[in-house]
Amino acid sequence: ALRLADQRREVDQLLSPLRLSRSDLQRVQALMRQEMDLGLGKETNARSSVRMLPTYVRATPDGTERGEFLALDLGGTNFRVLVVRVAEDSIRMASEIYVIPTSIIQGTGVELFNHIVECIMDFQLKQDLMEQILPLGFTFSFPCQQLGLDKAVLLSWTKGFNASGCVGQDVVQLLRDAALRKQHFTLKVVAVVNDTVGTMMSCGYDDPKCEIGLIVGTGTNACYMEEMRNVGTVEGNEGRMCINMEWGAFGDNGCLDHIFTNFDQMVDEKTINPGKQRFEKLISGMYLGEIVRYILLAMVEKRVLFRGKPCPKLQTKDIFQTKFLSTIEIDGLALKKVLAILRDLDLHASFEDSVLVREVCQTVSLRAAQLCAAGMAAVVEKMRENRGLDQLIVTVGVDGTLYKMHPHFSQNLQQTLQVLAPKCSVTFLQSEDGSGKGAALVAAVACRKA
Ligand code: ADP
Helix, strand or coil: CCCHHHHHHHHHHHHHHHCCCHHHHHHHHHHHHHHHHHHHCCCCHHHCCCCCEECCCCCCCCCCCCEEEEEEEECCCCEEEEEEEECCCCEEEEEEEECCCHHHHCCEHHHHHHHHHHHHHHHHHHCCCCCCCCEEEEEECCCEEEEECCEEEECCCCCCCCCECCCCCEHHHHHHHHHHHCCCCCCEEEEEECHHHHHHHHHHHHCCCEEEEEEECCCEEEEEEEEHHHCCCCCCCCCEEEEECCHHHCCCCCCCCCCCCHHHHHHHHCCCCCCCCCCHHHHCCCCHHHHHHHHHHHHHHCCCCHHHCCCHHHHCCCCCCHHHHHHHCCCCCCHHHHHHHHHHCCCCCCHHHHHHHHHHHHHHHHHHHHHHHHHHHHHHHHHHHHCCCCCEEEEEEEECHHHHHCCCHHHHHHHHHHHHCCCEEEEEEECCCHHHHHHHHHHHHHHHHC
């Protein structure tokens, strides 16, 4: 066995590329800011790795929204149909989850949208809403080029969706065409919304200072209220518009290469979209467990973990789940419990091993939270500058299981953000059922303006 000091040196050598200094993070922040500016410019947009997509959402809720709305939520873990009743003192909702079989998700667009309309009709029947014409908000969480609040051209499918004949098409038109085919003549689609925007809007109903939306779940993304005068890709200079950053793709043009470690490269190479969504692959739930797995494999190879005993099960992709990080990192968790998780993976760990595994998890999740903070620092600093303020007070509406369940992610995010953007006072507000509620609120704001 290696001597303790040698062992420590090996561990630090493996982990040091994942430990980001303040200046590393400031550089990431500056790069994000640069990419945001490029993405907003009409001439420079194509050069940016963050798409900065206009959403045509021009205001957050002001509390005067009222009415009854339908909402669809497609692009998260489940497809849902909802009815949302926005009253003076409350928002009430009823919803139904519908399974979309893989054969439809990866079939034709016609089949997919037919299926969606069938689900809406089933829901309306069950809720006794067949006779009413309710405005519908559609949370559609895939990158879209929006040409209006109710016109969104799909740029690419992600997250395992692959229905043919949809990319390049307006998804609202696809939905309306399907409604006609199914003789549903009263469907009134008024808005398409990204899940980040839905999250911002639903938190915005409770807190008027909420002008940013953040998702840290399977993937990561953010949106915020930008000044129209800075949005070169849309006509007009008055007021503000919510911009869907699609920040998961930050770094896809090579600008973050100095941050990526060998472990990140190995994770990226084994995904269905190598070279794409590189920022997301450092931060979100789909990838953190994989990063940890590759580090553990390297430690076994260096004989600093499990006495160098080979661990065949650890070779399996996704076997080290991101939810294990959440458990292993709980403060004061008995190391016995860490040992139990490792034993389930056929890893016969000593107490020293479990201390080391915990350190690896902490390093990976801390880096994720800090990078997320660097991105968010660029956003809040831009908003502060936009408004010519010495001090910006703003709220971020957040959703996503990693953010909500990890014991330290949110705190690490907030602490780092305070260091990187000291002139901004940022509150994080967890959204409940943001996608559905948010889509209805966008529909409500649209109906109020109409
Ligand atoms: P989506 O973003 O698709 O709406 P979620 O917000 O539910 O989905 O996030 C799902 C992701 O959360 C998965 O990648 C999973 O690895 C991760 N996850 C699930 N449970 C936990 C947990 N307890 N701690 C951290 N991450 C988790």
